[in-house]
Amino acid sequence: MVQDAKFEDTEERPLRLTVQDTEDLAIVSALLQDAVLPMKETSWQPILNRFGMLVNRFRWEDKSHAEHDKRPYQRVQTMLVIDDVKNVSSMGIDHSNKEQIISILAVDFKADKVIFTLAGDGALALDVECLSITVKDVTKPYAAISKSAPKHKLD
Secondary structure, three states, X not given: OOOOOOHHHOOOOOOEEEEOOHHHHXXXXXXXXXXXXXXXXXXXXXXXXXXXXXXXXXOHHHHHHHHHHOOOOEEEEEEEEEXXXXXXXXXXXXXXXXXXXXXXXXXXXXXXXXXXXEOOOEEEEEXXXXXXXXXXXXXXXXXXXXXXXXXXXOO
């Protein structure tokens, strides 16, 4: 007897997404919530009109599976490349401290700017010609060091 395939039967593949509109960006924003990175893992290449960052992303898409299987939550290193960037500005970031850890709360697009809202009232704004973002997992998932899922107060 032939049975339907189940999600659990498939081999997980790394996340690879391209953002070209605000609907795509909303999905990527949700996936990047609580991603952390040191400032040294950001790169602005004005000659190429490109900004990149290597983040340690909480695997929200795996959270319920981890809970069901009673295994640790996972993170994965993910590369973000934003093309067609004309300028980069920031608020609440100490650029002299390359070890400073920043945490992404949300990513939005307003008035031709890709805006990364950061924990601690920080922000990173990229002036762009258009939405052109690539998101790609570049390592295998690993157990989250904190052993817990990020929590947010909603009040």
